[in-house]
Amino acid sequence: QVQLVESGGGLVQAGGSLRLSCAASGRTFSSYPMGWFRQAPGKEREFVAAIKWSGGRTYYADSVQGRFTISRDNAKSTVYLQMNSLKPEDTAVYYCAAISRLGNELTRTDVTYWGQGTQVTVSS
Numbered sequence: 001q002v003q004l005v006e007s008g009g010g011l012v013q014a015g016g017s018l019r020l021s022c023a024a025s026g027r028t029f030s031s032y033p034m035g036w037f038r039q040a041p042g043k044e045r046e047f048v049a050a051i052k053w054s055g056g057r058t059y060y061a062d063s064v065q066g067r068f069t070i071s072r073d074n075a076k077s078t079v080y081l082q083m084n085s086l087k088p089e090d091t092a093v094y095y096c097a098a099i100s101r102l103g104n105e106l107t108r109t110d111v112t113y114w115g116q117g118t119q120v121t122v123s124s
Contacts, residue, residue: 002026002113004096009118012086016122020081022096022115030074032113035099035106036081038092038120047106049081050099059104064090086122093117 008020020036035050049070050059058070069082079096096115099106 002029002032002098004098004113004115006094006096006115006118009094009120011121011123014086014088014122014124016086017082017084018086018120020083020094020096020118020120022079022081024077024079024098029077029098032098033100033102034070034072034079035097035111036070036079037095037097037106037108037111038090039095039117040089040092043092045095045108047104048094050102050104050106051079052102057102059102059106061104083120086120088122088124091120091122093119 003025005023036048037045038048039045051070055072067085072079095117097111098113099110100112
């Protein structure tokens with residue numbers, strides 16, 4: 001079992017930055033590839049970014065490529081999502097996830113464990 005708790009969400013102006021953190025508990029955290037998803041009101045939950053268990057390979061949705069950076073610190077059992085140049089369309093609840101495979105077109109079926117989510121709101 002892996003438990004995931006996100007933090008770092010909030011309200012930011014367009015063009016600003018936020019860093020989300022996902023603290024994991026469970027002895028097998030370091031063996032899982034990890035990802036971030038998001039869900040805007042009235043929309044499907046969508047893939048944002050993923051990282052290999054070793055941290056050596058990352059994947060991004062086209063909509064965030066070049067603006068967001070995923071990273072992990074296995075010693076701290078934490079995954080991060082650095083979000084720069086934020087846009088109003090980035091407004092969503094962001095979910096941390098332990099995933100079953102890597103890629104840049106992941107779906108909910110690729111998720112083994114979910115966090116509870118953290119709200120990110122970008123004002124124009």
